[in-house]
């Protein structure tokens with residue numbers, strides 16, 4: 001038994017191993033570490049919480065009170081009461097597992113040895129195997145609690161509060177401060193976030209909201225297929241697949257924003273946004289390189305990754321601001337008009353729409369890329385899906401079901417955002433461990449999505465697993481909450497419906513038009529550039545079906 005309580009630490013001599021929380025950081029104190037604690041005298045009492053192993057019951061207090069000089073019984077009771085109020089429990093929690101690390105840098109060198117930040121998902125997967133579903137680790141600039149259990153994911157989303165707080169790369173925050181720019185939904189917090197989020201939910205997530213998305217998604221899918229056909233008929237692999245998918249994903253978002261007048265303005269806007277794809281890609285690439293460094297240090301040292309990150313962000317944001325202002329003038333009937341009808345003023349509209357395009361571009365392009373990779377690497381699954389699609393007309397339930405399974409399966413194995421982040425608003429208990437208010441939590445979707453306890457034959461690409469048997473159970477999914485590619489709760493992806501429409505409709509067009517083969521499937525691995533990307537360009541060879 002262990003007990004959490006808030007202590008007056010002035011005259012404390014530690015006789016047992018203790019955990020002390022100072023300004024949000026929990027540290028271990030061994031026997032007779034009174035001096036260390038006394039060094040903390042300058043801290044305010046409210047900043048210091050003691051998490052002690054043995055002072056669990058009144059009986060234990062008495063027996064250990066001899067070790068705590070100057071504390072009357074009354075004082076113990078008072079401390080106990082504060083502890084109960086702070087944590088709502090008098091049951092004491094075990095220490096969270098943690099790998100051994102060095103002072104200041106923690107386990108940074110272990111991560112570097114394992115391949116660096118691009119291999120974080122595999123490194124963390126290994127740590128979960130060693131330390132369990134909940135553990136903490138400090139790597140250079142980041143200290144986080146890693147969680148891979150679907151039950152705990154749900155608990156975290158329950159505890160996130162009404163205005164959940166996510167975690168964004170330090171480089172992005174610093175960039176916004178440096179340029180004094182206000183950003184869209186992803187960067188907003190508190191009441192401001194909530195008021196805009198409610199509007200976005202109404203427009204993008206309600207049940208019939210995908211009606212205005214279908215036509216632009218279909219048109220963009222057809223354009224992509226026509227472009228790919230030129231390679232298919234020549235028997236050549238599709239060149240620059242990634243850039244083409246970025247353009248496809250940006251085009252859909254722009255078309256949805258403008259509405260029915262899009263065909264009239266398309267060529268002008270696409271010309272303007274031609275270089276957006278590469279800059280968008282670079283924002284992620286360079287901020288990923290900065291993820292293990294303190295961003296301020298990188299900025300002060302003018303490291304190449306920092307200057308390149310800033311140049312890409314400047315380019316992308318400037319071009320998008322100008323484009324969005326131009327699109328407002330079109331007075332179409334798309335999402336921009338809908339947002340204006342909700343009373344959103346131009347400045348807010350611009351920052352929200354700019355970040356929508358940024359959030360949509362990269363994620364959807366990479367998700368599509370992984371889906372094509374998996375289809376192209378699994379011939380028999382592809383043929384099975386094709387046979388089912390052949391018999392289905394338009395967006396029939398069958399077609400939707402078949403394609404949704406393939407999309408879910410692709411996002412399970414290759415989650416575009418392999419770590420979901422949250423900072424809880426109160427001290428909480430996760431996985432049986434104490435998690436302090438505001439501590440960074442990373443939910444490891446890569447691990448949970450490939451865990452045999454959550455999915456049968458977890459490593460196999462099997463869209464069929466997401467269909468249900470006569471009893472209504474998924475055929476190969478033991479725990480659906482183990483795969484949350486769009487997260488869940490109040491802050492989950494606001495573009496989920498659009499992304500789903502875009503991915504499924506394009507997969508359908510691709511499969512109907514071609515046999516897809518990935519010719520370098522054995523060499524392609526998943527790496528992280530903040531989002532998951534292939535380790536080398538995916539080479540698709542397409543054979544026309546007719």
Ligand code: HEM
Nearest residue numbers: 185186359360363364367416417487491492493494495499
């Ligand atoms: C397959 C494609 C996509 C994936 C996998 C994806 C995934 C995610 C994830 C994991 C989050 C974080 C949620 C959280 O922390 O709870 C997120 C947030 C967000 N996504 Fe997406 N997303 C995708 C497509 C899109 C699209 C197409 C849009 C634009 C319409 C979009 C707009 C956003 C925005 C604005 C946020 C921030 C929401 C907020 O903080 O309230 N996403 N997305």
